[in-house]
Amino acid sequence: MLLAEAPPALLVPILVIAAPLGFVAIWSGVCLLLGLVSGWGGLARRFRTRGSAPAGAEGGLFARIGLIAYRGVLGVGRADDGLDLRVMLLFRPGHPPLRIPWSEIRVEGERSLFGFGKVTRLRLGAGGPLLNLPSATWERVRPRG
Numbered sequence: 001m002l003l004a005e006a007p008p009a010l011l012v013p014i015l016v017i018a019a020p021l022g023f024v025a026i027w028s029g030v031c032l033l034l035g036l037v038s039g040w041g042g043l044a045r046r047f048r049t050r051g052s053a054p055a056g057a058e059g060g061l062f063a064r065i066g067l068i069a070y071r072g073v074l075g076v077g078r079a080d081d082g083l084d085l086r087v088m089l090l091f092r093p094g095h096p097p098l099r100i101p102w103s104e105i106r107v108e109g110e111r112s113l114f115g116f117g118k119v120t121r122l123r124l125g126a127g128g129p130l131l132n133l134p135s136a137t138w139e140r141v142r143p144r145g
Contacts, residue, residue: 028093035094038068039129049099053086054079066129078141100124102143110135
């Protein structure tokens with residue numbers, strides 16, 4: 001039965017169900033696409049973690065991975081075995097939690113953000129995307145020693 005042929009009494013329930021499902025499908029599709037474009041998907045194939053976030057992890061950070069700016073939705077933490085990256089639950093489709101081993105992170109320098117502070121450029125994995133992380137955050141989470 002086509003929507004145009006549905007009796008008027010059925011249109012409201014169909015729309016009440018279809019509209020939220022459509023929104024969730026579009027939202028999830030956009031999140032998946034952003035995960036692919038940023039390089040998160042490739043990182044997830046190598047560094048996906050099922051463990052919990054490390055104690056003291058910072059959330060709500062502004063950072064850039066590849067071409068995508070993660071504005072206030074990225075969580076970063078330091079674990080003994082690597083850098084923990086997580087995206088807020090609402091933006092999680094296509095962005096499973098990551099734990100990048102310290103041996104797979106290469107610092108590629110620091111740059112200024114036009115008077116808004118400094119960011120440290122980190123190469124995540126061999127040939128992986130660049131993570132531009134606020135330098136103050138990197139100083140708190142970088143490996144010690």
